[in-house]
Amino acid sequence: MKKADMLTIEEKAALLEGYETWRTNPIPRLDIRSLFLTDGPHGLRRVRETGSGFAVSNNEHSTSFPTAVAVASSWNTGNAYDIGKAIAEECIEAGVDVLLAPGVNIKRNPLCGRNFEYFSEDPFVSGVFGESFVKGVQSLGVGCSVKHFAANSNENYRFIGNSIVDERALMEIYLRAFERIIKKAKPFTVMCSYNRLNGVFASQNKKLLTDILRGMWGFDGLVMTDWGATCDRLKGIKAGSDLDMPGNVWHNRKSIINAVRNGELSEEDIDTAIDRVLTLVNNSSEEKKDARYSETKHVELACDIAKDSAVLLKNDGILPLKGNERILIVGEMFEKLRYQGAGSSLINPPSVVSAKAAFDKRSIEYTYEKGYRAFYQKDNPSLIKNALRAAEEADIVLFFGGLTDFEESEGFDRQHMRIDKRQRSLLKSLTDMGRKVVFVLHAGAPVEIPCYMNLSAVLNMHLPGMHGGEATAALLYGERVPSGKLAESWTNCTEDTSCFADYNRSATSKYYESIYVGYRFYDKAKTNLQFPFGYGLSYTSFEYGNISVVENKDEINITADITNSGDYDGAEVVQLYVRNNKSDVFKAEKELRAFSKVFIKKGETEEAKLAFNKRDLAYWNIQRHEWVLENGLYEICLAASSADVRLCAPLRISDGEEVVSPYSKKVTADYLIPPRDIPGSFTELTGYTEEEKYQNELTLESSLLDFKKTFIGRIFYLSVMAVVKKQYRKTKRMKDSLERDALLKNSYFVVRMMPGNSLRAMCMSSGGKFSYNTAMGMLEIANGHFVKGMKYIFKKERVLPLPVNKQGDRI
Numbered sequence: 001m002k003k004a005d006m007l008t009i010e011e012k013a014a015l016l017e018g019y020e021t022w023r024t025n026p027i028p029r030l031d032i033r034s035l036f037l038t039d040g041p042h043g044l045r046r047v048r049e050t051g052s053g054f055a056v057s058n059n060e061h062s063t064s065f066p067t068a069v070a071v072a073s074s075w076n077t078g079n080a081y082d083i084g085k086a087i088a089e090e091c092i093e094a095g096v097d098v099l100l101a102p103g104v105n106i107k108r109n110p111l112c113g114r115n116f117e118y119f120s121e122d123p124f125v126s127g128v129f130g131e132s133f134v135k136g137v138q139s140l141g142v143g144c145s146v147k148h149f150a151a152n153s154n155e156n157y158r159f160i161g162n163s164i165v166d167e168r169a170l171m172e173i174y175l176r177a178f179e180r181i182i183k184k185a186k187p188f189t190v191m192c193s194y195n196r197l198n199g200v201f202a203s204q205n206k207k208l209l210t211d212i213l214r215g216m217w218g219f220d221g222l223v224m225t226d227w228g229a230t231c232d233r234l235k236g237i238k239a240g241s242d243l244d245m246p247g248n249v250w251h252n253r254k255s256i257i258n259a260v261r262n263g264e265l266s267e268e269d270i271d272t273a274i275d276r277v278l279t280l281v282n283n284s285s286e287e288k289k290d291a292r293y294s295e296t297k298h299v300e301l302a303c304d305i306a307k308d309s310a311v312l313l314k315n316d317g318i319l320p321l322k323g324n325e326r327i328l329i330v331g332e333m334f335e336k337l338r339y340q341g342a343g344s345s346l347i348n349p350p351s352v353v354s355a356k357a358a359f360d361k362r363s364i365e366y367t368y369e370k371g372y373r374a375f376y377q378k379d380n381p382s383l384i385k386n387a388l389r390a391a392e393e394a395d396i397v398l399f400f401g402g403l404t405d406f407e408e409s410e411g412f413d414r415q416h417m418r419i420d421k422r423q424r425s426l427l428k429s430l431t432d433m434g435r436k437v438v439f440v441l442h443a444g445a446p447v448e449i450p451c452y453m454n455l456s457a458v459l460n461m462h463l464p465g466m467h468g469g470e471a472t473a474a475l476l477y478g479e480r481v482p483s484g485k486l487a488e489s490w491t492n493c494t495e496d497t498s499c500f501a502d503y504n505r506s507a508t509s510k511y512y513e514s515i516y517v518g519y520r521f522y523d524k525a526k527t528n529l530q531f532p533f534g535y536g537l538s539y540t541s542f543e544y545g546n547i548s549v550v551e552n553k554d555e556i557n558i559t560a561d562i563t564n565s566g567d568y569d570g571a572e573v574v575q576l577y578v579r580n581n582k583s584d585v586f587k588a589e590k591e592l593r594a595f596s597k598v599f600i601k602k603g604e605t606e607e608a609k610l611a612f613n614k615r616d617l618a619y620w621n622i623q624r625h626e627w628v629l630e631n632g633l634y635e636i637c638l639a640a641s642s643a644d645v646r647l648c649a650p651l652r653i654s655d656g657e658e659v660v661s662p663y664s665k666k667v668t669a670d671y672l673i674p675p676r677d678i679p680g681s682f683t684e685l686t687g688y689t690e691e692e693k694y695q696n697e698l699t700l701e702s703s704l705l706d707f708k709k710t711f712i713g714r715i716f717y718l719s720v721m722a723v724v725k726k727q728y729r730k731t732k733r734m735k736d737s738l739e740r741d742a743l744l745k746n747s748y749f750v751v752r753m754m755p756g757n758s759l760r761a762m763c764m765s766s767g768g769k770f771s772y773n774t775a776m777g778m779l780e781i782a783n784g785h786f787v788k789g790m791k792y793i794f795k796k797e798r799v800l801p802l803p804v805n806k807q808g809d810r811i
């Protein structure tokens, strides 16, 4: 008899949810073991035994690798593979079965607080990096959970948001990276996102979780919810959401058991989900491949990738430094490296090498003035005065700055692209003094670079992982030549971004720009950018020549000669865009189809080899619900960035189709060029007609902030906020230390995230601590139904015993 057939209903219900935040339930009598699932994606985040729940800042030591934004800027997918494999080695040692990574959401807007965890605005880049990462992790038998599925592009309304996306933008942009990863890397699991997609929560969205993921792409793994993303558990199971995490919500378990008993949930629905859980348990064998690893090697890998990822944004020739300059260093990030972001990806590395440590190791002489404090928000005039006074004596000022964790984090979005005003005014004063200023930037997303015209150089280190300071020193002094390029466009300001008209205006996000995301928008709208997609300088220069295109059935192979014409050995990222055919169907001007990073010694020439499949040029036809490759004249462009095309060759497609455009005249007219505002035809384009209803009464989905509108609700809101703010204030009073930094950024993340939380999400993510009845009771009371509310609160929940106790024994 199959194990699944021997399970009782109670055991099945238990198997479909997690316990103790990071585990799945075991069934010892049938030798079904508990799996350990944990974050990802920039290292292994394993909460200490002493930490309870999410415990975002109480983690075991592990290697902190460069964040996804950095890794993608290396344009070297081997880096993602190597990081994945290294994290898997750490997972094996820590007994982790599934890593909650990678994050492959598309960067729709630079303000998204979580962009540092994602690869790119381009689905091809996100897809290939995600694919390599998953292959690296899974090569050692550890599973991945690719997240967050799908259309999750903002943090402000993350628990209650509704992303309205047209079918074509969904298939071509927001789902395409997932599609590639599912088909090519076969991840063990996928994690659905918190938000709704076209009105339906991702955790119960059948179209997403079953029709597309399994039906179209053939995914045969398990779908788990993001932590607390469950809304209606029964609908979730029917839609294809197998495992509810972190679970332990009695209400959900009870509803499953009752629904199976009364026939509301078929045995088939529940057994399908059970099969997937059991398959995951089987595939996650306890006997993983031997993965003894060297901590030193992992750290070296992290450092090497940080060097490979940095992007030189400007250089008037001042870099690399010669070593004999009188240097003043300004900015606390010199000694306090901003190497990672805040939230669930927070790693606790055993050591951090700041730029200061790396400079000192090299015995570089410098004067250092803090100028500002990154973890203290108050102005400090004496720090500024000291920095400016010291600048009078210096030839060159190295300014270390960028975004702080108060501006950029999981859980909330930025409101603009500017950096902190203290840093801006310092930079202004320094450049006004006529000093040569090199800006070493740490940020997980695009920022407006202050005084750009007057800066001598800008080196973007992103959030480079635990040895980022060592990488910075190596790059500044020319021990390594910068070779990264931006994997996202940098607009001059937020008003210029492709979805400015409807980003974070309310919980409903209208993705009105459709397929025009990132460079697809800016190219065609002819936006004047700070830096285009794919841009990055080097200490050397490259010339392109001799393009050749060979068609081999559907595969198009392109080669070109790339010459290193400068004075340093270096690497060039050659990008292949295909300019679209003239069509009645609106399209981006050109789209990235391949890239290759080629290392070339100075004075030498190497052949760059690139390839893509012709079928990738198809667009998603919304009438036929399938990919359609149009006949016509396309153009292959080899480029140094999306705005710097070097070589072109025509490509005629004649074995495609001649199809009438599926769009009405109105849609075609509105989308001929990228819309600047929500066009009149947006409803027609999406087919989504539901308007946001004004809710008089609070619901489980109302944000905590909404609770302020009733008297009791306000008390509730203020009490919750008082608790989280108290923790934040307590952390602020701690002595300066790495621990303070970690606790501070995460308590701030909770303070900022909380107002957008809902009672439902709080209950679903509480691991049973905040029961459904208590949530309902509070809701009723906040709505003025005191008696009804109290009845809920005091209602004895008929708590079903867990089939197992903590030790895994049956009770």
Ligand code: BGC
Binding pocket: 039, 054, 100, 147, 226, 227, 344
């Ligand atoms: C995040 C996920 C993460 C999970 C567990 C959620 O809040 O969105 O990315 O994996 O927490 O920490």
